[in-house]
Amino acid sequence: MKQKTQEELIYLNMTMKVPYKWRTGETMGEFFRELKENGIIYANQCPTCGRFFCLPKSVCTRDHTVCTGRDKWVPVGPKGMVVTFFMAEQSFLLPTTGEMLKIPFAVGIVLLDGATCILQHALEETNPEKIKPFMRVEAVFKPKAERKGNIYDIVHFKTITE
Amino acid sequence: MEAVKKDPVIFEGYVIMPYKYSVGSLASKFFIKLRDSKVLSGAKCPKCQMVNFPPRSVCPKCFSKIEELVDLSGKGKLETFTIVHYESAVQALKPPYAIGVIKLDGADTAITHFIGGADFKDIKPGMKLEPVFKAKREANILDIEYFQPA
Numbered sequence: 001m002k003q004k005t006q007e008e009l010i011y012l013n014m015t016m017k018v019p020y021k022w023r024t025g026e027t028m029g030e031f032f033r034e035l036k037e038n039g040i041i042y043a044n045q046c047p048t049c050g051r052f053f054c055l056p057k058s059v060c061t062r063d064h065t066v067c068t069g070r071d072k073w074v075p076v077g078p079k080g081m082v083v084t085f086f087m088a089e090q091s092f093l094l095p096t097t098g099e100m101l102k103i104p105f106a107v108g109i110v111l112l113d114g115a116t117c118i119l120q121h122a123l124e125e126t127n128p129e130k131i132k133p134f135m136r137v138e139a140v141f142k143p144k145a146e147r148k149g150n151i152y153d154i155v156h157f158k159t160i161t162e
Numbered sequence: 163m164e165a166v167k168k169d170p171v172i173f174e175g176y177v178i179m180p181y182k183y184s185v186g187s188l189a190s191k192f193f194i195k196l197r198d199s200k201v202l203s204g205a206k207c208p209k210c211q212m213v214n215f216p217p218r219s220v221c222p223k224c225f226s227k228i229e230e231l232v233d234l235s236g237k238g239k240l241e242t243f244t245i246v247h248y249e250s251a252v253q254a255l256k257p258p259y260a261i262g263v264i265k266l267d268g269a270d271t272a273i274t275h276f277i278g279g280a281d282f283k284d285i286k287p288g289m290k291l292e293p294v295f296k297a298k299r300e301a302n303i304l305d306i307e308y309f310q311p312a
Contacts, residue, residue: 010190010301016179019251021172029171098178149171 015098027058027068036149039141043117045072052076054117055151076114078139079160083109083118085131104128110137110157121151124158136160188219191231193301200295202306203231204269215269216303222271237312238266240289245282254304260285264309275303279310 024032027044034040044056048065054076058068088105106123108131124140125131137157147153185193188205195201205217209226219228243262246253260282265272277285278294291309299305 007187008190008194009187010185010193012183012185012302014181014183016177016181017251018177019174020177021174024171024173026170029168032171033168093179095177095179096175098176098180150173 017098025058027056030070030073031056032149032151032153035141035151035153036144036147039078039144039147039153040075041077041112041119041139041154042073043076043112043115045074045115047072052115052117054112054115054119074115076112076117077110077119078112078141080110080112080119080137080139080157082123082131082133082135082137082157083111084133085109085123085128087126087128106131108137108157121154122156124156130159136162186219188217188228188231192217193305195231195233196295196305197299197301200236200299202234202236202266202293204234204266206230206232212271213269214271215266216271216273232268234266234268236266237290237292238264238269238309240277240285240287240291240309241265241272242287243277243285245285258282262291262309264291275306276308277310278308284311 031042034042041054042056043052043054044067045052046060046065046067047069048063049060051060051062058066060067085106085108088101089103091100091103094101104126106126107120108123110119110121112119123131123137138160140155140158142153142155192203195203203217204213204215205228206213207221207224207226207228208230210221210224212221212223213232215234217231221228241263243260245260246257249257255276260277261274262277263272263274290312292312293306294308294310296305296307
């Protein structure tokens, strides 16, 4: 049998980096502006059915009422309670940074104080054994100078005891 | 919402995807020659004798499989060119720079690459060019830094 020698094959390591800009719209823009400038998490309320939304919505998902009235905004949090959570234990490529997700990564469904609304965000506690339903948590904000007016202005929710 | 006009909130982000691209057997030989011996080579069709530079493993004219590389002198002639002033996120160089279509001596197809070492006003179609290689070569087409007037 003819011996085949192993030839060197060339691979090109490339990175595709596509910049984009996304206008948040008025309602979400107001939410991010408050988050950046005052460090306050807001929820808004549907004037028809009375439900609260966090992040605020411009149209109610149930009855399609326009909810742009600023008088229906209430500050919520920064403390709240973990209703449930999920864990990422398999790392994957984050399309926004090109880096792999740091695992374990916990996402909490947080019921914020002040209104009946939930916010999904990262939890500081990443040991699933230590995350319990109804556990109290508090939002940790970036220092004001580093805030950019997006959801990452909240670093994560840390566990608190009260 | 209040009647006060506020600046819109814009989220600026990137979609970043690293990937690995295998250039194939024939192009690997081409890039290894370029990296190790600074030699530019074309793919010669065994049937119609057409020399493709940059190399292709299938002849674009008669669709024959090409497995042979022939060494070229590296010198060539500028077919056409443009000066790039517009800046975008995906360029390898910062504008302004000249980019041209260069047909190497002995090749039947041309390559698009940068033109350097000359004032923009001195760049003319038909001028003789030669490649300038990078000191640290990594087996990709940017191992040729640019083509300069010969």
